[in-house]
Amino acid sequence: MSFSPLIRQLIESLRILPGVGQKTAQRMALQLLERDRNGAQRLAQALSQAMEGVGYCKSCRSLSESELCQICEDPRRDDSLLCVVEGPMDVYAVEHTGFRGRYFVLKGHLSPLDGLGPEAIGIPELLARIEAGQFSEVILATNPTVEGEATAHYIAQLLAGKGMVASRIAHGMPLGGELELVDGGTLAHALAGRRPINL
Amino acid sequence: MSFSPLIRQLIESLRILPGVGQKTAQRMALQLLERDRNGAQRLAQALSQAMEGVGYCKSCRSLSESELCQICEDPRRDDSLLCVVEGPMDVYAVEHTGFRGRYFVLKGHLSPLDGLGPEAIGIPELLARIEAGQFSEVILATNPTVEGEATAHYIAQLLAGKGMVASRIAHGMPLGGELELVDGGTLAHALAGRRPINL
Numbered sequence: 135m136s137f138s139p140l141i142r143q144l145i146e147s148l149r150i151l152p153g154v155g156q157k158t159a160q161r162m163a164l165q166l167l168e169r170d171r172n173g174a175q176r177l178a179q180a181l182s183q184a185m186e187g188v189g190y191c192k193s194c195r196s197l198s199e200s201e202l203c204q205i206c207e208d209p210r211r212d213d214s215l216l217c218v219v220e221g222p223m224d225v226y227a228v229e230h231t232g233f234r235g236r237y238f239v240l241k242g243h244l245s246p247l248d249g250l251g252p253e254a255i256g257i258p259e260l261l262a263r264i265e266a267g268q269f270s271e272v273i274l275a276t277n278p279t280v281e282g283e284a285t286a287h288y289i290a291q292l293l294a295g296k297g298m299v300a301s302r303i304a305h306g307m308p309l310g311g312e313l314e315l316v317d318g319g320t321l322a323h324a325l326a327g328r329r330p331i332n333l
Numbered sequence: 334m335s336f337s338p339l340i341r342q343l344i345e346s347l348r349i350l351p352g353v354g355q356k357t358a359q360r361m362a363l364q365l366l367e368r369d370r371n372g373a374q375r376l377a378q379a380l381s382q383a384m385e386g387v388g389y390c391k392s393c394r395s396l397s398e399s400e401l402c403q404i405c406e407d408p409r410r411d412d413s414l415l416c417v418v419e420g421p422m423d424v425y426a427v428e429h430t431g432f433r434g435r436y437f438v439l440k441g442h443l444s445p446l447d448g449l450g451p452e453a454i455g456i457p458e459l460l461a462r463i464e465a466g467q468f469s470e471v472i473l474a475t476n477p478t479v480e481g482e483a484t485a486h487y488i489a490q491l492l493a494g495k496g497m498v499a500s501r502i503a504h505g506m507p508l509g510g511e512l513e514l515v516d517g518g519t520l521a522h523a524l525a526g527r528r529p530i531n532l
Contacts, residue, residue, distance in 0.1 A: 137425070138398045140383045147379035150372035151350075152364050153357065163383070164422045165351050167396055171384045173349035178380035180346035184339045184362070185370045185377075197366055199337045223363045226336070 141167070193263065195239045195256060197222045205229075211236060214270040218260065218289065220277055228275060235273075238263050243281040244288060257289065264298065272300045340366070392462065394438045394455060396421045404428075410435060413469040417459065417488065419476055427474060434472075437462050442480040443487060456488065463497065471499045 137145065141163055148159040166174040190196065191203035198204075205211065205225075215235025217228055225237050241255045252258070264272065274289055276282035290300040305323035307316060316324075336344065340362055347358040365373040389395065390402035397403075404410065404424075414434025416427055424436050440454045451457070463471065473488055475481035489499040504522035506515060515523075 136403075138387065138396070138403070140379075140386045140398055141396065144379045144383040147372070147376040150365070150369055150376060151361050153360075158352070160425075161352075161422070162350050164396070164420075166349070166380070167383065167387055168420060170349055173346070174380050174384045177346040177349060178377040178384075180339075180343045181365070181373050181377035181380075184343040184366065185373045187339045188337065188366055197337070197340065197363070199339055204335075204337070221363075221367060223360070226359075 194225075194237045195241075195259065196225050196237060205237060210234075213268060215273065216264065216267065216269045216271070217273045217275050219275050220282065220285075224275065224277075236267070236269075240276070240285070243276055243279070243285040245281055252288070255285070257292070260289070261292065264293070264296075270299065272298060273303065274300055275303045278303075278305055336362075393424075393436045394440075394458065395424050395436060404436060409433075412467060414472065415463065415466065415468045415470070416472045416474050418474050419481065419484075423474065423476075435466070435468075439475070439484070442475055442478075442484040444480055451487070454484070456491070459488070460491065463492070463495075469498065471497060472502065473499055474502045477502075477504055 136142070137160075144163045144166075145156070145159045148154055148162050149156065151159075154162070187199055188197050189199070191198035191206055192201055193206040194203060196203050196205070200207075212235040215233075216238060217233060217235055218238045218240065219225060219228060220240050220243055222239055225239060228237070238260050240257075240260065242250065244250060244252065244255060272289075272293055274286035276285045286302055290302070293300040304327055305320065306327050307313070307320065307324045313321065335341070336359075343362045343365075344355070344358045347353055347361050348355065350358075353361070387396055387398055390397040390405055391400055392405040393402060395402050395404070399406075411434040414432075415437055416432060416434055417437045417439065418424055418427060419439050419442055421438055424438060427436070437459050439456075439459065441449065443449060443451065443454060471488075471492055473485035475484045485501055489501070492499040503526055504519065505526050506512070506519065506523045512520065
């Protein structure tokens with residue numbers, strides 16, 4: 135016996151969710167049908183409303199329901215700091231640190247092999263945003279991966295040509311990490327970036 | 334910065350999925366918004382269609398889009414065997430073993446503490462189904478948990494009163510398991526249920 139057409143279609147559709155494979159999708163589909171049909175209907179509505187109603191902030195390009203996002207609209211933020219990240223999720227992560235400057239969200243990182251050059255990830259828009267603002271420092275908070283590093287390096291070079299200060303987030307040991315478990319590259323960065331202890 | 338209302342609503346709705354907590358729901362919501370809005374719209378539609386279109390087979394009470402499910406409609410199945418399971422997912426599991434009898438799907442197991450008695454899980458309907466058929470054996474394939482065992486035991490007692498043969502699926506070592514890793518209860522069942530080796 136195979137699943138009936140509507141159940142099969144639901145299982146297939148659930149597989150677009152990150153981390154959901156065939157087995158998990160089956161379990162989700164049957165559990166929704168068995169236990170929470172109202173919840174599933176609400177989920178259907180929430181999905182549809184969010185996909186239609188959520189767009190991008192025209193200033194920082196983060197996800198936003200209005201033309202400007204909450205952060206760009208907030209007059210109390212520090213207009214001298216711009217934090218550049220790879221995606222909207224990163225904005226929420228940096229916000230949790232207490233950072234109160236402005237943001238710019240790239241569309242991922244440079245990846246020439248996938249055909250993603252500066253235009254594809256929004257570097258021209260970033261430069262326009264920087265021209266339009268009065269930033270004293272641009273913090274490059276792309277991910278500490280090969281592609282993220284390359285993207286940060288590329289932007290730093292462009293900004294150096296314009297006499298703008300660009301900084302990169304620090305690399306080193308994560309808090310609570312153990313030296314014997316961390317990879318060599320991270321430890322090398324932690325050593326190279328050592329700082330005097332202020333007593 | 335908090336998520337905008339539509340994103341918040343989407344995250345809350347995603348949390349009804351089994352195994353999805355706050356962090357996973359956030360990741361799912363943002364990934365759908367960033368990378369696959371069409372897929373998300375299709376998911377919304379599939380959810381809505383399945384919740385409206387999938388009902389229960391009136392004979393075995395499994396999930397079905399028509400009045401009778403594929404299995405109940407199939408004239409080639411063995412009408413002398415009835416397999417009783419706790420939920421629709423179990424039907425698919427038993428089908429994979431090559432079982433070709435009929436099914437009856439309970440609504441879970443007896444759980445007096447949660448107020449789930451015989452009526453709540455569909456025992457009267459099971460008895461009516463057995464009366465209406467010509468089964469020579471009823472296989473009780475509820476889960477090997479305390480509640481599943483109690484449910485099987487309860488049904489077996491009812492059937493004994495009607496002179497019907499009820500059997501219980503075997504308990505023992507799972508294939509590929511290791512004696513030193515399996516729990517004591519399972520091993521005790523495996524020993525007690527030992528069978529002669531036919532050479």
